[in-house]
Amino acid sequence: MSFHIGPEDMEEIALGGAFLGTGGGGDPYIGRLMAQSMMRKNGTDVxxxxxxxxxxxxxxxxxxxxGAPTVMVEKLPNGDEALSALGALEDYLGQKADYLICIEAGGLNSTIPFAVAAHTGLPLIDGDGMGRAFPELQMVSLTLHDIAATPMVIADDKGNNGVLNAISNLWTERMARSVTVEMGGxxxxxxxxxxxxxxKAGLLRGTLSLVRDVGRLIKAERTANRHPGNALxxxxxxxxxxxxxxVDIERRTVGGFxxxxxxxxxxxxxxxREFVLSFQNEFLCLEDADGTPLALTPDLICALDADGGLPVxxxxxxxxxxxxxxxxxxDKQWRSPEGLELAGPGYFGYPHTFQPLETLAGSPAREPALT
Structure with missing residues (x-):
C-alpha cells in the first residue's frame, strides 16, 4: 500500500531515520530542510x-x-549534487530511473532521497538496503543478493562527477572512498x-514505513512530556x-570516516558502571569497562538524549x-554467516565473536508491537 509524505511529515522522517541510523547517515536536520524546501518549491508530496x-x-x-558525517556538518551540500549524480547515471545507462531508493535508514540518507524524489517526481520504494546505517558501500543486503554497486556516479559540490565501474562491491567502496576524500570528505x-x-529479491522491505512510525512515536512521546525510550x-x-x-571522547576523521x-x-x-561506545560513522560496539561486549554490530545500538529523548x-x-x-x-540476513562476514565485529577489528543482542543482554528482546 502506497502513502504520501509532505513537508510537514519530514520532521518525523528525520527523527525516525536518526534513531534507526545508529548514530550515522549524517545530520538529519540538513536533509530534512533540503526535502522540505524542494517539496514546497515544486508544490508536491512524495x-x-x-x-x-x-x-x-x-x-x-x-x-x-x-563520507564522514563530521564533514557534512560544515560542508553542506548545495542541493544539486544528488540530482547531478542521478542524471549522469541515467545518461550512462541510456535509461531514465523509474523509482528511487533510500540506501539506508540513516539521518541524512533517509531524507536526501525525498528531496530528489520531490524534484524529479519519482516515487520512493518502501524499503532500504540495511535496516539501519553502515559505514561502507558494500554493506547492504543487495550485496548479499549479488546485485552490483556499479555503474556508480559520484558528484561533489563543485560540479565534478565521475562514473565508476568495479569488479566487486568491495572495490567500489575502496575506489569511491578515495574519490570522496579528494572531493573534500x-x-x-x-x-x-x-x-x-x-x-524485490534484495531490498529490506517496509523501512520507510518503520522510519515514519518511529518518528511519529518520538514526537508524540515528547509532546506528552515522556521520554520515548520505553515506547521505542x-x-x-x-x-x-x-x-x-x-565523560571522555576520542574522535578523528580518517580516510573518509x-x-x-x-x-x-x-x-x-x-x-x-562504566562503558565504552565505539563507532565508525555508526555506533558499532558497546562494552562494559572490563571489555565485556553488551551489543555488537550488525545489531543496532541506538542513542537518545537521556533528558530530551531526541536521537543522538x-x-x-x-x-x-x-x-x-x-x-x-x-534483520536476520545480517545475522547469517554471509551477513556477519560483511558487517560483523570481526570486519571492523573488534575482538569479539558476534553474539545476538538478546544473548548478551541476558534477556530476550521484546516482540515488536503491531501497528
Missing amino acids: EVVDPADVPDDALCVPVCMM AALVALYPMSGAQM ISRCGGVDLCTARV ARGKARLRGLDADQG TTESLRFGLGLRLIGLPA
Whole structure:
C-alpha cells in the first residue's frame, strides 16, 4: 500500500531515520530542510510505494551521501549534487530511473532521497538496503543478493562527477572512498542501479514505513512530556542497554570516516558502571569497562538524549551529554554467516565473536508491537 509524505511529515522522517541510523547517515536536520524546501518549491508530496507494486522491468536507483558525517556538518551540500549524480547515471545507462531508493535508514540518507524524489517526481520504494546505517558501500543486503554497486556516479559540490565501474562491491567502496576524500570528505552518489525484480529479491522491505512510525512515536512521546525510550523498545522489539554520561571522547576523521570511541559513566540504575561506545560513522560496539561486549554490530545500538529523548548522532557526541542506549536486533540476513562476514565485529577489528543482542543482554528482546 502506497502513502504520501509532505513537508510537514519530514520532521518525523528525520527523527525516525536518526534513531534507526545508529548514530550515522549524517545530520538529519540538513536533509530534512533540503526535502522540505524542494517539496514546497515544486508544490508536491512524495509517493512511497510498496515494493510488490513495482514492475519487474523498472529501473530502481538509490541516491545517498557518502563520507564522514563530521564533514557534512560544515560542508553542506548545495542541493544539486544528488540530482547531478542521478542524471549522469541515467545518461550512462541510456535509461531514465523509474523509482528511487533510500540506501539506508540513516539521518541524512533517509531524507536526501525525498528531496530528489520531490524534484524529479519519482516515487520512493518502501524499503532500504540495511535496516539501519553502515559505514561502507558494500554493506547492504543487495550485496548479499549479488546485485552490483556499479555503474556508480559520484558528484561533489563543485560540479565534478565521475562514473565508476568495479569488479566487486568491495572495490567500489575502496575506489569511491578515495574519490570522496579528494572531493573534500563528502559526496553524493547514485549507485546499485537494479531492475524491479532484483529490488524485490534484495531490498529490506517496509523501512520507510518503520522510519515514519518511529518518528511519529518520538514526537508524540515528547509532546506528552515522556521520554520515548520505553515506547521505542516496545514498538521496535529491543532492550535497554544503559543510561550513562559521556565523560571522555576520542574522535578523528580518517580516510573518509568519523572514527572513535566515547567513555561513559553510568547514571540512574547504572550508577557505578562504566562503558565504552565505539563507532565508525555508526555506533558499532558497546562494552562494559572490563571489555565485556553488551551489543555488537550488525545489531543496532541506538542513542537518545537521556533528558530530551531526541536521537543522538556520532558527530553530536560531546562531553557531559547524557545518553540512553537502546539495542535492536538486526534483520536476520545480517545475522547469517554471509551477513556477519560483511558487517560483523570481526570486519571492523573488534575482538569479539558476534553474539545476538538478546544473548548478551541476558534477556530476550521484546516482540515488536503491531501497528
